[in-house]
Amino acid sequence: MTTTIKHLLIAAGCAVMTLAAPLASADIEGGKQVLRRANGADPSTLDPQLATGAWESNILVDLFEGLIARDPAGNIVPGVAASWERSDDGLHYTFHLRDDAKWSDGEPVTAGDFVYSWRRELSPQLAAAYAYMLFPIQGAEAINRGDQPADTLGVTASDPHTLEVTLARPTGYFIDMLGHPSTFPVPERAIEAHGSDWTKPGNMISNGAFELASWVSHDHITATKNPEFHDARDVALDEVRFLPIDDARASLNRFRAGEVDMTGSLPLGRIEWARENLPDALHETPILATFYFAFNQRPGSVFNDRRIREALNLALRRQIITHQITKLDQPSAFSLVPTAISDYDGPQFDFADQPMAERLAKAKALMKEAGYGPDHPLELTIDTITNPDTKRIPVAMAAMWKPLGVNVTLQNSDAAVYYAKLRQGNFQLGMAPWIADYDDASNFLDLFHTGVPNNHAGYSNPEYDALMDKAANTLDATARSHTMAQAERVLLDDYALLPLYFYIQSGLVSPRLSGWEENPMNDHPSRWMHFTQD
Numbered sequence: 001m002t003t004t005i006k007h008l009l010i011a012a013g014c015a016v017m018t019l020a021a022p023l024a025s026a027d028i029e030g031g032k033q034v035l036r037r038a039n040g041a042d043p044s045t046l047d048p049q050l051a052t053g054a055w056e057s058n059i060l061v062d063l064f065e066g067l068i069a070r071d072p073a074g075n076i077v078p079g080v081a082a083s084w085e086r087s088d089d090g091l092h093y094t095f096h097l098r099d100d101a102k103w104s105d106g107e108p109v110t111a112g113d114f115v116y117s118w119r120r121e122l123s124p125q126l127a128a129a130y131a132y133m134l135f136p137i138q139g140a141e142a143i144n145r146g147d148q149p150a151d152t153l154g155v156t157a158s159d160p161h162t163l164e165v166t167l168a169r170p171t172g173y174f175i176d177m178l179g180h181p182s183t184f185p186v187p188e189r190a191i192e193a194h195g196s197d198w199t200k201p202g203n204m205i206s207n208g209a210f211e212l213a214s215w216v217s218h219d220h221i222t223a224t225k226n227p228e229f230h231d232a233r234d235v236a237l238d239e240v241r242f243l244p245i246d247d248a249r250a251s252l253n254r255f256r257a258g259e260v261d262m263t264g265s266l267p268l269g270r271i272e273w274a275r276e277n278l279p280d281a282l283h284e285t286p287i288l289a290t291f292y293f294a295f296n297q298r299p300g301s302v303f304n305d306r307r308i309r310e311a312l313n314l315a316l317r318r319q320i321i322t323h324q325i326t327k328l329d330q331p332s333a334f335s336l337v338p339t340a341i342s343d344y345d346g347p348q349f350d351f352a353d354q355p356m357a358e359r360l361a362k363a364k365a366l367m368k369e370a371g372y373g374p375d376h377p378l379e380l381t382i383d384t385i386t387n388p389d390t391k392r393i394p395v396a397m398a399a400m401w402k403p404l405g406v407n408v409t410l411q412n413s414d415a416a417v418y419y420a421k422l423r424q425g426n427f428q429l430g431m432a433p434w435i436a437d438y439d440d441a442s443n444f445l446d447l448f449h450t451g452v453p454n455n456h457a458g459y460s461n462p463e464y465d466a467l468m469d470k471a472a473n474t475l476d477a478t479a480r481s482h483t484m485a486q487a488e489r490v491l492l493d494d495y496a497l498l499p500l501y502f503y504i505q506s507g508l509v510s511p512r513l514s515g516w517e518e519n520p521m522n523d524h525p526s527r528w529m530h531f532t533q534d
Contacts, residue, residue, distance in 0.1 A: 032238035033531050035513070038251040038263040041385075041415035042218045042244035046199040048181040049121045049128050052419065052454075054264075054435055054522075057181050059242050062223055062526045063206040064184040067095055067114070067163070068175060072528045074519030076175065080109055080185070080207070081163070090170030090475070095163040102228040103187060104204075104211040111157030113185040119143070119150040120191075121182060129423070129453040130182035132446065133437070136171035136472070169473045172480075173440035179523075180437045209235045209527035218244055223526075236515075236530030246415060247387055252508070255281070261510040261531075262524075268389040271327040271506060280511045284328065285518040288338050288436035289503035290444065291330075293382070295496065298425050298458040302378065307366040309495035314351055314363040315400055322501050325392050333499035337444045337488060340502070340520065344441040344481050347489045363404055373405035383427040386412040390431065393500070422456040429498070432456050435522060441484050442471070448491055457496065464490045 040055035048060050061070075069079035082098040101109035118137070121128050124146045134140045138154030154166035167174065177183065187205040190198040197203055204212045209231070210223035221242040225235055243260060245251045251263040252270060256278075266274055266282075274282045295303040303309055318332035331339065334348035351359050364373070372378040380401075382394040391410060398408035413421065421427050437443050446452055449468050450460040467487035474480040491497070509516050515529035 039242040048184040060181040072517040093165040100230040110160040111163040176438040287522040293498040294432040294457040311363040311366040314359040330501035383430040
């Protein structure tokens with residue numbers, strides 16, 4: 001989720017600490033349960049249909065609820081839809097909305113709200129980065145291109161509590177993806193009244209377990225319990241504060257001081273320290289995510305030369321990065337799709353098992369063929385998000401590429417600026433981590449389909465597109481998986497990306513916080529959490 005994009009920030013900062021400090025207990029304030037979440041970057045938007053960052057998604061799943069929701073373990077549970085059925089051919093879904101679903105202003109959430117919201121998501125004027133997720137729905141792609149009017153979308157409200165959805169093709173992951181914020185309902189009346197300001201406190205109407213109370217840019221976002229939520233009586237937290245702390249060193253310090261209750265990352269240099277000093281709070285969770293760098297392959301880019309893309313991949317010592325720099329020993333990535341994804345057996349780079357000496361010799365030869373070497377170096381800029389730990393990885397990459405005749409310049413920006421650069425193609429080699437929005441290989445492979453907004457590389461290969469289109473229209477699950485694997489084989493043979501590792505997410509959670517569970521989707525709605533007494 002998301003990312004990019006449901007995208008994941010890398011941990012930042014290194015603190016010098018030798019002794020563990022006692023954790024404070026400031027989570028009960030004035031008799032209220034208050035959860036403080038270190039949440040990475042400041043959101044660029046709280047519009048579910050425009051948000052692309054993981055730090056935005058964390059907030060949106062508290063403020064809004066889609067047709068389905070997820071429990072603490074990441075399993076699908078009913079959301080606004082109390083139940084649903086699928087036709088035998090897999091093309092028609094009927095969702096029965098719960099009678100007690102309400103917006104935060106007390107008005108009912110209806111099937112018509114989803115019709116409005118999904119049409120809005122697909123409108124060419126909105127230019128939503130995640131519009132393609134709805135393409136399995138009949139008419140969706142044509143509407144998004146501007147070729148058909150919005151009312152041709154295969155989504156209708158047969159009555160206020162019944163939503164009918166007709167797909168263009170069977171889509172096994174359709175229910176799974178309805179937990180993504182881009183599919184959540186948005187309030188038409190608030191949008192019509194306030195335009196783009198509808199997401200501001202006082203203007204926002206939402207339907208989740210919490211409602212927006214305040215938003216002070218670069219300081220905090222506060223959400224309070226929504227009394228109109230259908231399950232409000234079982235929501236224990238009174239308030240959630242999202243703190244935009246994108247420096248993992250600061251997050252760690254504030255966690256130790258009792259000022260935050262959970263963090264999404266740790267400084268790379270403090271993992272071993274935390275294992276020894278905070279074992280009850282530390283979580284190291286394998287999740288469905290790939291940390292990779294995108295080659296900008298738009299016209300005029302040096303990376304239009306496949307030989308250079310292959311050489312840089314060959315010379316990268318992934319295990320050194322995961323063992324000596326990140327300290328998490330993440331599985332090295334020789335593919336785009338994580339090996340733990342369900343119902344998929346994908347390929348990997350052919351060189352994955354080759355000795356490093358052979359790989360380096362071939363890399364040097366390829367660079368020489370491309371016209372580069374120590375006497376005529378390739379000048380390369382790597383873009384990353386601003387923080388000390390993020391910088392350490394490309395510094396190591398630069399050292400590994402030096403023997404090839406590559407001179408690296410590092411350039412960093414804050415998260416909002418950085419991801420704008422990715423979307424605009426204003427980079428050479430850019431950090432582009434991706435966390436699964438749903439458990440299906442297509443969620444990763446769609447990133448390299450021509451024209452997809454999250455295709456930051458600008459990659460375009462007709463053979464790849466044809467295979468992914470074929471997979472999208474394949475009914476048999478085994479045959480579909482095989483076709484997607486063929487597509488990934490094309491992607492890897494083309495060295496279209498620079499994958500480093502599959503994620504192990506490190507973070508700290510107060511031992512007094514119940515309802516937080518490790519799960520491969522890395523989803524942690526505040527709805528399920530509460531503090532226990534000491």
